[in-house]
Amino acid sequence: MTHIPEGIAEITLPQTVFQTGIYTPAAVNLICGKNGTGKSTFAEQLRHPEHLRFAAARCEILHFDRRFIRNNIRQYANMPGVLIISRKSAELLALHEQIAEKRRQAERLLRAQAPEREKLRAESEAQRQRFAESCRRRTQRIRAQFPAAMQPDQDMQRLADTLLFTMPRYCDISELRARYRRAFETETQKYPEFRCIEQPHLLDHIEGAELLSEPVLSSRDSAFAQFMNRLHAAEWVQQGHAHFSQQAEGICPYCQQKLPADFDAKLRACFDDVYQQSLRSLEQFRERYRQAANELYLPLQENLKTRLPDYDYSRYSDMLRYLRQIISANLERIGRKLENPSETIRLEPVTQHNDSINREIIRINKAIRQNNEIITESRRLRRESTAEILAYLAYQLRDESAAYQSAKAGLALRLEILDEQCAALQAEQNALTEQLRQMTAQESDPDSAVRTINKLLSAAGYAGFRLVRSSDRLTYTVTRENGQTAGALSEGEQRFLAFLYFYHLLLAGAADGTPRVAVIDDPFTALDRDAAGIVCRLLQKLLPQCGKTPSAPAQVFVLTCQEQYYRAMVHSAQKMDVQAECCIFRKTPDGTLIEPAQPAEKDVSLRDDL
Numbered sequence: 371m372t373h374i375p376e377g378i379a380e381i382t383l384p385q386t387v388f389q390t391g392i393y394t395p396a397a398v399n400l401i402c403g404k405n406g407t408g409k410s411t412f413a414e415q416l417r418h419p420e421h422l423r424f425a426a427a428r429c430e431i432l433h434f435d436r437r438f439i440r441n442n443i444r445q446y447a448n449m450p451g452v453l454i455i456s457r458k459s460a461e462l463l464a465l466h467e468q469i470a471e472k473r474r475q476a477e478r479l480l481r482a483q484a485p486e487r488e489k490l491r492a493e494s495e496a497q498r499q500r501f502a503e504s505c506r507r508r509t510q511r512i513r514a515q516f517p518a519a520m521q522p523d524q525d526m527q528r529l530a531d532t533l534l535f536t537m538p539r540y541c542d543i544s545e546l547r548a549r550y551r552r553a554f555e556t557e558t559q560k561y562p563e564f565r566c567i568e569q570p571h572l573l574d575h576i577e578g579a580e581l582l583s584e585p586v587l588s589s590r591d592s593a594f595a596q597f598m599n600r601l602h603a604a605e606w607v608q609q610g611h612a613h614f615s616q617q618a619e620g621i622c623p624y625c626q627q628k629l630p631a632d633f634d635a636k637l638r639a640c641f642d643d644v645y646q647q648s649l650r651s652l653e654q655f656r657e658r659y660r661q662a663a664n665e666l667y668l669p670l671q672e673n674l675k676t677r678l679p680d681y682d683y684s685r686y687s688d689m690l691r692y693l694r695q696i697i698s699a700n701l702e703r704i705g706r707k708l709e710n711p712s713e714t715i716r717l718e719p720v721t722q723h724n725d726s727i728n729r730e731i732i733r734i735n736k737a738i739r740q741n742n743e744i745i746t747e748s749r750r751l752r753r754e755s756t757a758e759i760l761a762y763l764a765y766q767l768r769d770e771s772a773a774y775q776s777a778k779a780g781l782a783l784r785l786e787i788l789d790e791q792c793a794a795l796q797a798e799q800n801a802l803t804e805q806l807r808q809m810t811a812q813e814s815d816p817d818s819a820v821r822t823i824n825k826l827l828s829a830a831g832y833a834g835f836r837l838v839r840s841s842d843r844l845t846y847t848v849t850r851e852n853g854q855t856a857g858a859l860s861e862g863e864q865r866f867l868a869f870l871y872f873y874h875l876l877l878a879g880a881a882d883g884t885p886r887v888a889v890i891d892d893p894f895t896a897l898d899r900d901a902a903g904i905v906c907r908l909l910q911k912l913l914p915q916c917g918k919t920p921s922a923p924a925q926v927f928v929l930t931c932q933e934q935y936y937r938a939m940v941h942s943a944q945k946m947d948v949q950a951e952c953c954i955f956r957k958t959p960d961g962t963l964i965e966p967a968q969p970a971e972k973d974v975s976l977r978d979d980l
Contacts, residue, residue: 403955570724586711
């Protein structure tokens, strides 16, 4: 998937509709799905920034859907209006000037009040600093007696502000010191509790343990195999043959008698597939046992990383040491079984010992909880002691605080009135600025849009209609091929005309260079074959430019239920080496599933003059 330097990096989808929670888009996103699969829900998510994560900064998102068509294709009287241009344009221009004048008035009033506001703020800050200095002098001796609660480098301005909102309370200084010592005399900390063994019996019930108590012998029924099985000598014979057969030259290395001619064949028959499978099962059991032992032992060892001071952990450590010895001994027994498969062994059980470890952990955790409860109580005492000291300091500063509060109240009232006036002016200015911005964004060069639309229609050979400026210079009429004014536009013609205007907006780009994202929802619905072909070819031409040229959007989403045109766009995107996210929405009982789609073999060809 291609990287999106400017655009939407991630879309959160509603779980009530989609099985997929997150959709990660590319620069070009082609989506096909039948009606009711969630395409409109997907497009609606793109209207809500809280559901989007942008790759860089916020960008402008342009939507082509029914709402865009309704807002931009208007009729004036019985004549079809076009796009934004209508009689309301003159009213918008007049309102634009009114808003601009109101904004200038608000700016003048703000500038006139700024000096008085700054003077009052400076005087208020000077009073605040004088009170903080008084607080430092009057409380210095007292604060020195309580260093843990009143740090020497404490911000005096912050302390002074705190004391202003602290209820003054007298307290005997000796009692204050006694409570301070009880709260701050010891340093403590909390410790995590030990983890218990959740399944103490697990190591004694591992799959495959039954192989240990059974001799592993060959299942061949030859007399020679049965003879070695009765002697439990199969592995001994196999080892001797493996080491000495090359030098034996037909003579038994043990008894020096001549070996039968078919000795090798009989010997191999003793070690059949069943025998080998049993050895493999034993090897797998050893690995399962080793893994289960690690999962049991390592968390118990990890418990010892944090220990209570002055607590005796020797019993717990001895238990772990003994558990490790049992595990090591059992692994050695399993290894011995692998070396001598006919031997039967028995593993030492650990369940009872694990229960003992759990009981010891419960005893340790009890001590840890007691320690933590003491810490919680100590912290409460510290908070209470600090609050008592602050109340005592507030009592010592009660006269200075009253004088400061009185002077501050007068200044605050005057400043509050000014601030309210300035806030109202600022809010009005912000509202007017936003209104002005929105209106400016609505305005565009109507002639430029109409020229682009007519050029596209002409290049495509479309003969359904053209746009002509009306005599009032504020509206445009739709003229049929025979030169007559169209009385009304069909739904398909309205949608087609709206798409051409939307396409013009996309190519025009944002005035301030803001990256744009185009969301095109069902552009082929209600269009006749000619109009749908033009829309498809325009989109095919647009896709390779997305995220690459300033005149094209940084990112595009095309959603359609028309599979024919979807396949054409996918084929065109791959043909032009466009990195695109192509998928199909499929409705399932559990919600819409987003599936990757393969391109079609057929293409709707481009016209070079479009």
